[in-house]
Amino acid sequence: MTPTDDLTHLYQRMLRIRRVEERLRDLFAAGKLPGFLHLSIGQEAVAVGICDLLGADDTLASNHRGHGHSLAKGMDLTGFFAELHGLPGGLCLGRGGSMHVADDRIGMIGANGIVGAGLSLAVGSALAHQVLGRQAVAVVFFGDGARAEGLLHESLNLARLWRLPVLFVCENNGWSEFTPGHIGFSGSTPKLAEAFSISYSQADGNDVLAVRESAGAALQAIRAGQGPWLLECITHRIRGHYEGDGQKYRPGEQLVAARALDPIDRVAGRLREAGVAQAQLDAIDQSVAAEIDAALVAAQG
Numbered sequence: 001m002t003p004t005d006d007l008t009h010l011y012q013r014m015l016r017i018r019r020v021e022e023r024l025r026d027l028f029a030a031g032k033l034p035g036f037l038h039l040s041i042g043q044e045a046v047a048v049g050i051c052d053l054l055g056a057d058d059t060l061a062s063n064h065r066g067h068g069h070s071l072a073k074g075m076d077l078t079g080f081f082a083e084l085h086g087l088p089g090g091l092c093l094g095r096g097g098s099m100h101v102a103d104d105r106i107g108m109i110g111a112n113g114i115v116g117a118g119l120s121l122a123v124g125s126a127l128a129h130q131v132l133g134r135q136a137v138a139v140v141f142f143g144d145g146a147r148a149e150g151l152l153h154e155s156l157n158l159a160r161l162w163r164l165p166v167l168f169v170c171e172n173n174g175w176s177e178f179t180p181g182h183i184g185f186s187g188s189t190p191k192l193a194e195a196f197s198i199s200y201s202q203a204d205g206n207d208v209l210a211v212r213e214s215a216g217a218a219l220q221a222i223r224a225g226q227g228p229w230l231l232e233c234i235t236h237r238i239r240g241h242y243e244g245d246g247q248k249y250r251p252g253e254q255l256v257a258a259r260a261l262d263p264i265d266r267v268a269g270r271l272r273e274a275g276v277a278q279a280q281l282d283a284i285d286q287s288v289a290a291e292i293d294a295a296l297v298a299a300q301g
Contacts, residue, residue, distance in 0.1 A: 004274045008284070010052065010208050011267045014044040016288050017068045018264055020077070023292055024067070024084065024098075028243050034086045035097045040068040042206075042238035045263035046171050047072040049203075049211025050139065050231075053219055057136040059107040059125040061118035064099045065171075066111030069141050074106045077291065081299035089299065116146035119155040119168070126159065126166035126228075137165045137222050144172040147185045147192060156196040156228070163227035167218055168198075170230065171205065173237040193230040205235030206261045236261055 001009070021039045028037045040047065043065070051072035054060065062069040070080065076091065083090030083101050090096070091103045102110035109125055112118045122140030129136045146152055147170070159166050170189055193200035199221065203214035211233055218229040236258035247255065268281055 004271070004276060007209075007267060007271055007274070008276065008280075010048055010212075011264070011271060011281075012284050012288070013048045013052070013072060014208060014264050014267065015285060016291070017044045017047065017071050019285070019288050019292055020071060020080075021067055023296070025239075025243060033084055033098070035099070037098055037243040038065045038241065039239045039243065040065045040237075042258060042262065043171060043173065043235045044068055045208035045211050045267075046141070046169070046205045046233045046235055049208045050167075050169060050215045052212055053215055054107075054139065055136070056107065057134060059109050059122070059129070059136065059138045061109050061122040061125070061138070061140040062111040063115070063118055063142055063146075064111065064113050065143070066101065066141070067098070070101055070103075070108055070111065073108050075101070075103050075108055077295040078298045079103070081296055085299060087299065116142055116149035116151045118142065119146070119149075119151050122166055122168075123155045123159055123164060126164035127162065129165055130162070135223065137167055137219060139167045139169060141169045141171055144170060144174065144189075145179075145184060146170075147187070147189065152192075153196075156192070156198055156230070159228040160196045160198050163225070165222050165225075166228045167215070167222060168228060168230045169215075170232040171235055172232055173205075173235050189230065189232045199226070199229045200232070201229070202232045202234065205233030206263045206266065208263060208267060235263075238262070 021041055024037060025039060027033050047068035060069060060073050079091040083092055083094060083096055084098050086094040088094050091101060096102060099111055099113035102108055109121055118140050119142060122138040126138035129138060190200050201214050201218060204210040214231055218231050222229055238258050
């Protein structure tokens with residue numbers, strides 16, 4: 001695969017997540033989806049950059065903002081849509097919904113509505129990999145708001161004590177629901193890793209190549225038996241904490257800055273600089289839209 005083909009592949013995967021969530025946004029606004037909806041628009045580079053390196057045997061635990069992680073891991077789109085509609089054909093028979101979607105056939109052990117709850121699931125999965133002699137890694141995504149949760153500290157401690165094959169991914173978008181992250185946590189992510197003697201690295205979460213490079217180094221070390229790793233991805237949340245959140249607590253200039261760092265626009269710009277025609281990018285967009293249309297029809301039929 002050439003560098004341009006590789007970047008096109010990443011672009012398609014990120015755009016697919018974005019277009020799915022935009023469709024979910026519209027369906028929710030029309031009153032066609034039950035429950036709450038938390039979108040990861042603006043954070044697609046983290047999900048794709050990491051999941052692009054995972055295999056079928058690797059496991060993944062997510063959080064309340066988990067659509068991107070689920071789709072990047074390979075979740076069936078028709079079953080995903082049916083689940084979010086609360087239909088029996090959903091991956092969890094319509095009982096999990098947006099915040100609790102899971103599919104153990106692809107190693108997606110679950111999104112979670114409780115802050116940080118996926119951490120212990122991933123540690124348990126990593127322990128299973130180790131005990132059963134699998135050459136697999138467990139990955140868990142959590143937000144910066146979970147850094148003050150006791151469960152994170154317990155999970156880091158056990159993972160280090162037992163040298164478990166687990167990658168902790170902090171998606172630091174700067175907000176713990178409606179509160180700036182630094183107000184709710186008195187420490188720092190690097191110091192948190194240091195306290196438990198866990199390897200740490202940081203990546204630009206708006207750059208899919210930077211995320212994948214950092215994740216690649218971490219996963220290589222973990223697979224070599226060097227124990228857990230904490231990767232912090234600095235990113236931005238473009239939408240509110242949940243759909244319907246007007247973000248009045250957030251300075252307008254910050255929202256403008258977040259949109260200017262859109263990870264998908266960044267990749268599209270690189271592709272155009274590499275000589276990829278806009279017509280080809282439009283064709284990818286049209287293909288993604290057609291896939292979403294077909295999946296929605298199948299899910300609702």
